[in-house]
Amino acid sequence: MDAHLTCRAERRFPGGTTVEATLQIPAPGFSVTVLFGPSGSGKTTVLRLLAGLERADTGSIRLGGTTWSDANRGIHLPPQARNLGFLPQAYSLFPHLSVADNLAYGLDVQPVPERAARVGELLALLDLQGLAERRPAELSGGQQQRVALGRALARRPGLLLLDEPLSALDQPAQLRLRRELRDLLRRLDIPTVLVTHDRAEALHLGDRLVVMDQGRVCQSGDIQAVFDRPTDPAVARILGVETVVRGEVESIVEGLATLRVGPARILAADPGGLGHGAFACIRGEDVAVERSSGPAPGSTARNRLPARITALSPEGALMRVGLDCGFPLAALVTRQACLDLGLSEGDQVCAILKAAAVHLIPHD
Amino acid sequence: MDWQAIRLSLWLASLTTALLLVLGLPLAYWLAFSRRRWKFLVEAVVAMPLVLPPTVLGFYLLLAMGPRSPFGRGWETLFGRTLPFSFEGLLIASVLYSLPFMIQPLAAAFAAVDRGLIEASWCLGVSRLRTFFRVIAPLSWAGILTGIVLAFAHTLGEFGVVLMVGGNLPGRTRTVSVAIYDQVQAMDYGPAARTAALLLGVSFLVLTFTYALRRHQRKPWTLI
Structure with missing residues (x-):
């Protein structure tokens, strides 16, 4: 049987850098695939290829029977057509909108009562009650992270992409949110691809691990198996x-x-x-x-x-x-x-x- | 004072600014975000009125509007009148002459919007057009305001192009700056001084208002 998500694509940048994105998510439902590697290894580019923010030069990306991208057939669905939730590293909350308006931003096709109900749900889910009218600049780092996550979840996406979701937080907040985030993702039952360069974060949050270095995938598989049995010394070094x-x-x-x-x-x-x-x-x-x-x-x-x-x-x-x-x-x-x-x-x-x-x- | 010329100038500046805003939003968006290799050519053409003598621009516009050019002939068959020395001709000339004063602040403001916000909007399923109106435009309000003010003020004060393309027909193409010129030529210093003082006051007020609104923006020392 085909995997739920199959990504075998390549992006060539002017100047000679190439990033290869090879990963699979076997089934729909809860799972966290961690893209792990040093900075500059191409993790974020893989996420952007999945999101449709970068266009693949070769290869294809398929999710649940839908072709998102196929370079041979000239197919490239824009991000708008992929129904995904994307949490950028800098959170990128809209600074001119309140927390509630940020959460409702992607819901403008829905009737007003449903939109309000969904915003209420998200505020409760992410423990943001009482902050609905605040502007992003008036929130702490952890609160901003939760609003950005809530905004990404609002449309009930079929795939969640998290780029260094905890790296902008201070150490104690990181430790606390690691556990909360994994529990939350389990409850949401959405396949997730998460980028990190932090070994502890990868071990805490991940089920599957994709190790990247210099634009290519070195090894991937069950997270413990990869950590215990790296297939080459570069992977071992990257894994710490x-x-x-x-x-x-x-x-x-x-x-x-x-x-x-x-x-x-x-x-x-x-x-x-x-x-x-x-x-x-x-x-x-x-x-x-x-x-x-x-x-x-x-x-x-x-x-x-x-x-x-x-x-x-x-x-x-x-x-x-x-x-x-x-x-x-x-x-x-x-x-x-x-x-x-x-x-x-x-x-x-x-x-x-x-x-x-x-x-x-x-x-x- | 020549109130007729003042009214005409205000009307011309308002129409020019409105047209420039409609034209300028998509053009500035393209200039801010396009990755075409020949973009610099368009940038140069847009910036041309900044350095070109108004008489040169006026001269070519006059040729383009004349009965020997396809554009001039086309206009005449469509609307039944000629463009040179008409209000419509003056309007077209003003739009071209003030183009960089609208485009440059807009393009600079659009380009300064965090790319991550735009991409976040796309990933939330919002189209490029709606992203423009919901994210890019609201975050560029200071640049849009600057473009409107500069285009309006620049049109209000234009002189060389008006003389070349519009001439000096009272009620049709005689603008306030031409009126001042005429009054001085006729040694009629009283009305010239009053009209000049009015323009000075209006310019000062408009710029003060703009700077005051933008005083919390990062670069208070420059409008563009």
């Missing part, structure tokens, strides 16, 4: 895996691969399809640091690597420990642990790493 190193596969015994990285050896679960080279992706959270260098009885961790501390830098409640164990390795530990062990630069320590936490990407 602290350590990505290349090594040689020495042996594979009973599903356990031994990777030689410089002078060090790392044991890792065999993902299958290994040749002689592979990238090891190791998250800082998965690396522990110990003072003793001898074998520890009663530990399941298969990797104990002698290491020297090269750098210590605080990251919120955590401390990032830069290690040299023949290759650069980063560990994230709590500050208290760091104090208790009295870690300082130049110390000889032992890096502890479960084989299951090392993700190998075949690379010859």
